[in-house]
Amino acid sequence: MVETRKKIEQRLSVLHGADLSGVHHAAAMLTLGCGPLAEVRNFRGRVKRVGKWALHVQCDWRIERAGAAIATRADLCGSDEDAQGTADRLYDALVRPAPVSVEHLSADEAGGLVLALSREYRLIVMPDDAGDSEDWRFFATGVDAAHLVMAGGAIAPESFD
Numbered sequence: 001m002v003e004t005r006k007k008i009e010q011r012l013s014v015l016h017g018a019d020l021s022g023v024h025h026a027a028a029m030l031t032l033g034c035g036p037l038a039e040v041r042n043f044r045g046r047v048k049r050v051g052k053w054a055l056h057v058q059c060d061w062r063i064e065r066a067g068a069a070i071a072t073r074a075d076l077c078g079s080d081e082d083a084q085g086t087a088d089r090l091y092d093a094l095v096r097p098a099p100v101s102v103e104h105l106s107a108d109e110a111g112g113l114v115l116a117l118s119r120e121y122r123l124i125v126m127p128d129d130a131g132d133s134e135d136w137r138f139f140a141t142g143v144d145a146a147h148l149v150m151a152g153g154a155i156a157p158e159s160f161d
Helices: 004-015 080-094
Strands: 020-026 029-041 047-057 060-065 068-072 102-107 113-117 121-126 134-140 148-151
Touching (some): 004 102, 004 113, 004 148, 068 080
Antiparallel strands (some): 020 029, 029 047, 060 121, 102 113, 134 148
16 A cells, blocks of 8 residues: 555655746646756647746645745636736746745645745645545656656556556
8 A cells, every 4th residue: 555645755855955946827727847947848849948847736725925825726716817927926936036945845645745945935735635636746847757646635546657
């Protein structure tokens, strides 16, 4: 039997000390880039610069500073213009002019995450353990390797391919 917390913390341990290098959104999904930027080609062949690792969050999440929420998943659920405004605001707070870095991370058996970041920021990820919908995924960008996928409050089987 897989110990969810240990598996998550082991896979995400590469983030310890890494700088946040990107904050974006795709519809209501929060996408974070971590680590040094590298050039990769997307499915259309266009070159883009992305962080070495990516965390895509589709479940509930909250970013706090000094204990006060500065953004939540609800901020990405409105119009595309509003969602882009939230992503831009988070980029300005977390990446520009000097990026925050991952100081500590912890997980729980339900697939929840807490990333303690520098300058008193925290990302809290709260999966919904109902259904099979994807909660979040973590992967190395540009690398053909299995993604760590949380779905329905459990590690998805494809995470072990």
